[in-house]
Amino acid sequence: MEKVTLLHVAEAAGVSVSTASRSLTGKARQYRIRSETERLVREAADRMGFEPSHVARSLRTQRSGLIGIVVPDISNPFFAAIAREITIASEEHGLSVILADSRETTSREATLVQQLQSRQVEGLVVCPVGETDRHLRQLENATESVVLVDRVFPSLSISTVTSDHESGAFRATRELIRRGHRKIACLQGRPGTLTNDERIIGYKRALAAERIAFRTSRIAGDHFSEDSGYRASGQILDTQPRCTAMFAFNNQIAIGALRRFAERRLSIPQDLSLITFDDHPLAEFLASPLTVARQDAASLGKMAAKLLLSQRSSSNRRRSQTVRVPVQLIRRQSVGDIKSG
Amino acid sequence: MEKVTLLHVAEAAGVSVSTASRSLTGKARQYRIRSETERLVREAADRMGFEPSHVARSLRTQRSGLIGIVVPDISNPFFAAIAREITIASEEHGLSVILADSRETTSREATLVQQLQSRQVEGLVVCPVGETDRHLRQLENATESVVLVDRVFPSLSISTVTSDHESGAFRATRELIRRGHRKIACLQGRPGTLTNDERIIGYKRALAAERIAFRTSRIAGDHFSEDSGYRASGQILDTQPRCTAMFAFNNQIAIGALRRFAERRLSIPQDLSLITFDDHPLAEFLASPLTVARQDAASLGKMAAKLLLSQRSSSNRRRSQTVRVPVQLIRRQSVGDIKSG
DNA sequence: ATGAAAGCGCTAACAT
DNA sequence: ATGTTAGCGCTTTCAT
Numbered sequence: 001m002e003k004v005t006l007l008h009v010a011e012a013a014g015v016s017v018s019t020a021s022r023s024l025t026g027k028a029r030q031y032r033i034r035s036e037t038e039r040l041v042r043e044a045a046d047r048m049g050f051e052p053s054h055v056a057r058s059l060r061t062q063r064s065g066l067i068g069i070v071v072p073d074i075s076n077p078f079f080a081a082i083a084r085e086i087t088i089a090s091e092e093h094g095l096s097v098i099l100a101d102s103r104e105t106t107s108r109e110a111t112l113v114q115q116l117q118s119r120q121v122e123g124l125v126v127c128p129v130g131e132t133d134r135h136l137r138q139l140e141n142a143t144e145s146v147v148l149v150d151r152v153f154p155s156l157s158i159s160t161v162t163s164d165h166e167s168g169a170f171r172a173t174r175e176l177i178r179r180g181h182r183k184i185a186c187l188q189g190r191p192g193t194l195t196n197d198e199r200i201i202g203y204k205r206a207l208a209a210e211r212i213a214f215r216t217s218r219i220a221g222d223h224f225s226e227d228s229g230y231r232a233s234g235q236i237l238d239t240q241p242r243c244t245a246m247f248a249f250n251n252q253i254a255i256g257a258l259r260r261f262a263e264r265r266l267s268i269p270q271d272l273s274l275i276t277f278d279d280h281p282l283a284e285f286l287a288s289p290l291t292v293a294r295q296d297a298a299s300l301g302k303m304a305a306k307l308l309l310s311q312r313s314s315s316n317r318r319r320s321q322t323v324r325v326p327v328q329l330i331r332r333q334s335v336g337d338i339k340s341g
Numbered sequence: 342m343e344k345v346t347l348l349h350v351a352e353a354a355g356v357s358v359s360t361a362s363r364s365l366t367g368k369a370r371q372y373r374i375r376s377e378t379e380r381l382v383r384e385a386a387d388r389m390g391f392e393p394s395h396v397a398r399s400l401r402t403q404r405s406g407l408i409g410i411v412v413p414d415i416s417n418p419f420f421a422a423i424a425r426e427i428t429i430a431s432e433e434h435g436l437s438v439i440l441a442d443s444r445e446t447t448s449r450e451a452t453l454v455q456q457l458q459s460r461q462v463e464g465l466v467v468c469p470v471g472e473t474d475r476h477l478r479q480l481e482n483a484t485e486s487v488v489l490v491d492r493v494f495p496s497l498s499i500s501t502v503t504s505d506h507e508s509g510a511f512r513a514t515r516e517l518i519r520r521g522h523r524k525i526a527c528l529q530g531r532p533g534t535l536t537n538d539e540r541i542i543g544y545k546r547a548l549a550a551e552r553i554a555f556r557t558s559r560i561a562g563d564h565f566s567e568d569s570g571y572r573a574s575g576q577i578l579d580t581q582p583r584c585t586a587m588f589a590f591n592n593q594i595a596i597g598a599l600r601r602f603a604e605r606r607l608s609i610p611q612d613l614s615l616i617t618f619d620d621h622p623l624a625e626f627l628a629s630p631l632t633v634a635r636q637d638a639a640s641l642g643k644m645a646a647k648l649l650l651s652q653r654s655s656s657n658r659r660r661s662q663t664v665r666v667p668v669q670l671i672r673r674q675s676v677g678d679i680k681s682g
Numbered sequence: 683a684t685g686a687a688a689g690c691g692c693t694a695a696c697a698t
Numbered sequence: 699a700t701g702t703t704a705g706c707g708c709t710t711t712c713a714t
Contacts, residue, residue, distance in 0.1 A: 002484075003484060005706095005707060005708085006707065006708065006709095007707080007708095015684075015685090016684065016685045016686075017685090017686095017707090017708080017709090018684070018685060018686080018687095018709080018710075019683085019684055019685075021708070021709060021710085022684090022709090022710095025709085027709095031683075031684080032683050032684090033683065033684080034683065034684090037683080037684085049479065051455065051458055051459050052459055052707085052708075053400070053459055053461070053706090053707050053708065054456065054459040054460045054461075055396055055399045055400045055405065055459075055460060055461050055706085055707080055708090056400050056690090056706070056707035056708040056709090057707080057708055057709075058396045058690090058708090059394070059396045059397050059400050059689095059690045059691065059692090059706090059707080059708075060689080060690050060707080060708045060709045060710085061690085061708085061709065061710095062690070064396065074415060074421055074424070074425070074440070075418055075421035075422065075425060077416055080415055080416035080421070081416065083415070083442075084415070084416065084442065087442060096441070096453070096456050097441070098439040098440070098441075099415070099439070099440040099441070099442075100437070100438070100439075100440070101424075101425065101428060101440075112437070114392065115395065115437050117392055118392050118393055118394055118395040118396075119395045119396060120394070120395075120396050138390065143344060226622075255622060255623065255626075258623075258626045259626075262625070262626065280623070281567075281596060282596065282599075282621070282623045282627065284603070285596075285599045285600075285603065285627050285628060286623065286626050286627055286628065287626055287627065287628050287630075289628075344691095346690095346691055346692085347691065347692065347693095348691080348692095356700075356701085357700065357701045357702075358691090358692080358693090358701090358702095359693080359694080359700070359701065359702080359703095360699085360700055360701075362692070362693060362694090363693090363694095363700090366693085368693095372699075372700080373699050373700090374699065374700075375699065375700090378699080378700085393691085393692075394690090394691050394692065396690085396691080396692090397690070397691035397692040397693090397706090398691080398692055398693075399692090399706090400690090400691080400692075400705095400706045400707065400708090401691080401692045401693050401694085401705080401706050402692085402693065402694095402706085403706070683714105684713100684714085685712105685713080685714080686711105686712090686713080686714100687710100687711090687712090687713100688709105688710090688711085688712100689708100689709095689710100689711105690707105690708090690709095691706105692705100692706090693704105693705095693706095694703100694704095694705100695702105695703090695704085695705105696701105696702085696703085696704100697700100697701080697702070697703095698699100698700085698701075698702095
């Protein structure tokens with residue numbers, strides 16, 4: 001099955017490549033192609049199973065019709081939801097999406113971004129690993145439009161959209177405090193990332209508001225992963241036995257903690273309260289339905305798409321915008337009351 | 342920021358494009374480029390921020406270094422796991438992956454496959470919606486290597502990998518029967534798909550083995566979706582009140598059923614038993630940890646990658662292979678005993 | 683109403 | 699050890 005090119009179709013239809021091209025790309029009217037001729041070309045193309053080469057077209061037009069998305073973990077429902085919204089919006093604009101998973105690895109993220117760029121993507125959405133922004137600096141003056149989502153870098157002059165992490169964490173922590181908890185541990189994600197550090201700030205602010213001392217020893221964990229959640233919760237259990245509540249900084253971390261609690265036969269909220277950043281489709285059906293600070297992933301995705309597509313068309317490319325999306329506290333049953341005193 | 346091409350780099354380094362190309366693509370040795378020259382080119386490229394155009398390269402070499410994956414729903418952990426394994430294996434072979442989500446829509450699937458083909462992908466893995474195979478027939482004699490996964494079409498001469506659905510469903514149903522259930526409903530997926538229909542066969546075979554009559558009225562549902570699971574479970578509850586167990590044909594359907602049960606204040610397994618096809622990372626932490634017929638998504642992905650990559654290199658392109666992956670029954674607590682009599 | 687031809691950026695014969 | 703050039707398949711300007 002050798003490939004059929006436009007030239008083959010043109011020959012079969014007895015016309016030139018230009019006429020063939022114009023007939024097949026809907027420019028027949030514009031170029032006053034006889035409708036009879038157009039029909040001939042279309043039929044030939046169909047008959048021969050012609051598939052235009054997007055590669056050649058992209059090279060010629062300098063447009064790929066492609067949007068690139070890079071996420072740290074596509075199996076995390078949070079990122080899947082973001083990617084989905086961007087995909088839907090892009091398709092509405094006749095663009096297709098290519099999705100890449102950096103697997104929480106900065107070097108892979110750098111490679112993927114480069115690859116996407118050299119595929120001529122017209123837009124690029126990156127949910128960065130967040131560790132460092134060195135490899136993203138070049139995006140500041142990229143030809144394609146770029147949006148950073150979630151673990152963004154405010155120092156870069158690139159449009160960003162992320163949740164209001166500080167306020168979300170503040171409210172989550174305050175919820176715990178209101179229910180009588182004073183010794184609250186954080187199962188954090190990757191330190192140094194905006195999302196992690198802002199959540200820490202929110203947590204501290206809530207403690208301070210109630211004059212509860214902050215203790216470094218109540219913070220554990222190093223990645224936004226199930227494994228980190230598992231290790232961190234074990235560490236807290238071992239070293240801070242008087243903690244009555246834990247605050248998991250994302251859904252993966254929460255799963256790790258859940259695994260640890262199950263292993264130690266600890267039940268929630270009787271033995272320990274748990275509050276989590278990020279909701280999950282199954283969160284309400286868990287043995288103890290999770291109380292969460294819910295990020296609106298769909299809104300994050302929609303906003304990212306909006307910025308991306310508006311930058312693409314209009315001239316406000318160089319104006320980098322910043323969007324914050326509110327976080328919603330959803331009370332379920334994983335937080336219990338502590339009798340004061 | 343106009344784009345820097347190889348020509349610019351070559352000029353800056355004071356060499357020809359060919360020398361520049363060879364220096365940058367690691368062919369310096371092969372072409373006996375002076376290492377001094379090579380360094381010059383590399384430095385110029387770095388300094389100027391040269392990004393080679395993959396598009397031009399693909400057009401010239403007729404190779405894209407791209408593998409395409411199409412799945413019906415990337416936010417389903419089952420498909421995410423498959424995609425991940427294929428991605429990992431592909432990257433090991435220096436290929437990058439472009440992932441597309443058909444959102445359970447055949448027409449979108451057809452478009453995506455076409456798009457990927459015209460981007461010159463060297464390999465294509467499709468997890469079809471499964472409704473019809475018309476749009477996939479042309480893949481039988483495609484130039485790139487193709488593998489179908491999950492809801493495959495055995496009638497096509499394309500390599501396929503899928504689970505042993507019949508045996509999985511047989512064992513799931515038998516488990517229910519052994520625990521004393523006789524009136525067992527199926528919350529099915531999309532009828533007509535291989536995975537659905539083979540599971541129905543397994544279910545019927547298990548009933549027959551115990552001389553339990555099969556009733557069409559105990560089958561409900563029409564899609565592999567949460568919504569279908571929600572509707573189907575409602576229908577069964579309303580029309581088949583004496584059913585003591587339900588068999589959900591995938592994890593999404595199970596979530597829908599869970600939602601329905603919660604709404605009706607039905608608890609599992611006290612009021613009703615539930616068994617599910619597909620495991621889920623959170624399945625064990627649910628209020629009633631799910632007993633499941635677990636598909637080995639990682640193996641499915643690995644096998645698909647293996648077939649894909651072996652077809653690509655070797656000459657056994659035209660030999661289409663079929664792989665079946667075993668399904669494992671995992672007993673947790675969502676299935677309870679019914680006293681006989 | 684259609685054709686010829688240039689050229690997108692790269693690689694790889696084929697020269698030196 | 700390096701340069702020249704053809705050409706991948708398409709779109710589009712410029713002719714006619």
